[in-house]
Amino acid sequence: MQVPAERLDQIAHRFAELEARMASGTLEGDEFVQASRDYAELEPVAKVAAEVKAAREEIASLEEMLADPEMKAMAEEELAALRKRLPEAERQLAIAMLPRDSADNKPAMLEIRAGTGGDEAALFAGDLYRMYERFAAEQGWKVEPVSMNASEVGGFKEIVASLTGSNVFAKLKFESGVHRVQRVPETESGGRIHTSAATVAVLPEPDEVDVQIDANDLKIDTYRASGAGGQHVNTTDSAIRITHLPTGTVVTCQDARSQHKNKEKAMQVLRTRLYDAQREATQGAEAEARKAMVGSGDRSERIRTYNYPQGRVTDHRIGLTLQKLPQIIAGPGLGELIDALIAEDEAKRLAAMAD
Numbered sequence: 419m420q421v422p423a424e425r426l427d428q429i430a431h432r433f434a435e436l437e438a439r440m441a442s443g444t445l446e447g448d449e450f451v452q453a454s455r456d457y458a459e460l461e462p463v464a465k466v467a468a469e470v471k472a473a474r475e476e477i478a479s480l481e482e483m484l485a486d487p488e489m490k491a492m493a494e495e496e497l498a499a500l501r502k503r504l505p506e507a508e509r510q511l512a513i514a515m516l517p518r519d520s521a522d523n524k525p526a527m528l529e530i531r532a533g534t535g536g537d538e539a540a541l542f543a544g545d546l547y548r549m550y551e552r553f554a555a556e557q558g559w560k561v562e563p564v565s566m567n568a569s570e571v572g573g574f575k576e577i578v579a580s581l582t583g584s585n586v587f588a589k590l591k592f593e594s595g596v597h598r599v600q601r602v603p604e605t606e607s608g609g610r611i612h613t614s615a616a617t618v619a620v621l622p623e624p625d626e627v628d629v630q631i632d633a634n635d636l637k638i639d640t641y642r643a644s645g646a647g648g649q650h651v652n653t654t655d656s657a658i659r660i661t662h663l664p665t666g667t668v669v670t671c672q673d674a675r676s677q678h679k680n681k682e683k684a685m686q687v688l689r690t691r692l693y694d695a696q697r698e699a700t701q702g703a704e705a706e707a708r709k710a711m712v713g714s715g716d717r718s719e720r721i722r723t724y725n726y727p728q729g730r731v732t733d734h735r736i737g738l739t740l741q742k743l744p745q746i747i748a749g750p751g752l753g754e755l756i757d758a759l760i761a762e763d764e765a766k767r768l769a770a771m772a773d
Contacts, residue, residue, distance in 0.1 A: 421511055426471045433464035455523075463514045470511050473504050513764050516771075521622035521697065522588035527564070527690040528579045528620055533596065535614025537571045538603045542724075543616040544573030545747060546597060550581075550590075552749025559583030564683045565671045578687060580623065587622040592735075592759040594620050595721035602727070611727060615720075623686070624693035631689065637661040638681070643672035660684045667691055722755075731755065736762045 436457045439445060445453050477500050483493040530547050532539035554561045559581050566577040581590070598615045606612065643657040657672035658680040669691070671684040723732045724743060731746050732739040738758050745751030 420508055421467070421470065421515065423471070423474070426467050429460070429464055429467045430471070433460050436460060458523075459518070463511070466507065466511045466514050470504070470507050473500055473507060476500060477504070509768075512768055512771075516764065516767050519588070519591070522591075523585055524587050524622040524624070525580060525582040526587045526590055526620050527623050527687065528581055528590070529576070529618070530574065530578075531576045531617045532569070532574065533615035533617050535599075535612065537569065537573075538599075538612055539614040539616055540569035540571065540575050541573035541603075542597075542599045542614050543575070543577065544569075545599075546616055546618060547574060547577050547579070549747050549749050549752060550593075551579075553752045554581055554583070554586075556750055556753070557583060557586075557589070559586055563673070564687060565673050580686065582623075587620065589756055589760070590620045591622075592756070592763070593618050593721075595719045598720060598723045600723065600725045600727070621690050621694040622697070623690050626689070629689045629693045629696070631662070631685075631692070635663050637663060640677060656680055658684045660688055662688060662692065665692065665695065667695075733759065735759070 436453060439453055440457055477497060480493045480497045480500070483489040484497075486493075528547075528550060530543045530550075532543040535542070551561050560583060562580045562582075564578040564580055567575040569575050596615050596617055598613060600611055600613050602609055603612050637660070639659040639661075640655045641657050641659065642655055656675060656677045657670065658677060659668065659670045660681070661668050667688060669684045669688045671680040671687070674680045674683065721733065721735055723734070724747065725732070726743065728741075729743045730739055730741050731743050733755055736758060738755070740746065740751075740754065742751050742754070746755065
């Protein structure tokens with residue numbers, strides 16, 4: 419997919435304009451923030467576009483040199499190398515120019531819930547949370563638990579955490595769905611393999627300006643927290659339940675000692691869920707455009723199986739199996755799966771644009 423020369427010039431001109439504005443020292447407040455975002459988004463595109471333009475110009479120059487007998491041999495050698503490199507550079511430019519999800523650079527809310535499998539499912543939910551926690555640490559992201567419901571045997575019946583950093587949602591958005599595990603539970607005396615599951619949801623966290631919530635639309639209840647947490651948590655009305663009346667969305671939080679902190683965390687989760695609902699409505703209206711994406715985004719879709727006896731992880735959406743379960747569940751190895759999913763999504767969207 420070759421980008422027209424006029425488009426390369428437009429990219430270069432727009433990037434030069436942004437550079438000049440950023441260097442002028444006249445931008446302040448929201449204007450500076452927006453210019454910084456535009457610059458960060460355009461910089462990688464402009465860099466690859468400049469490489470493509472330079473390669474094309476060099477090829478044209480070398481083709482003219484072919485007419486000179488003394489320069490022909492050298493020109494042919496350099497031309498062969500350039501013509502071999504140019505298609506990949508053109509492809510990288512086409513990928514860089516693909517429309518980006520506006521939420522890609524946002525932080526994300528990670529929600530993991532134990533599914534079928536009882537105690538084993540809760541243990542697996544804990545394993546998944548630690549996998550993402552370690553992967554996040556490798557990426558330099560910050561992980562902050564928002565709410566959790568621990569299982570008596572270990573792991574979690576449910577855990578919600580906020581992940582902040584660079585391109586969090588862009589890297590984790592294909593993790594939403596049903597994750598299945600096949601292994602022998604510690605409680606299984608007969609050594610039989612059991613199949614359990616946990617559901618993962620990765621939602622982009624909006625800025626406050628992205629979701630406007632009218633205080634009159636909220637019903638806020640306080641109550642006494644239950645479960646583990648010490649004397650203070652269990653003897654004061656610090657737990658918060660917020661109901662968004664127009665949508666019926668209910669969010670609870672009881673993990674913090676203070677009612678104020680629990681309310682703050684609950685509002686964070688509520689904004690995220692309302693923003694996700696808005697995005698789903700928009701994407702539903704653009705269903706045709708979403709067909710090229712990896713997976714449907716449906717959280718009931720089985721996306722991955724972790725088979726412990728065979729030491730393999732299979733992503734069912736792209737048919738990829740890696741014999742690297744220990745590395746993946748430990749966190750760092752997850753990057754190979756994520757990179758493969760992103761590459762597949764880019765390839766499908768490029769193909770859709772070419773059609």
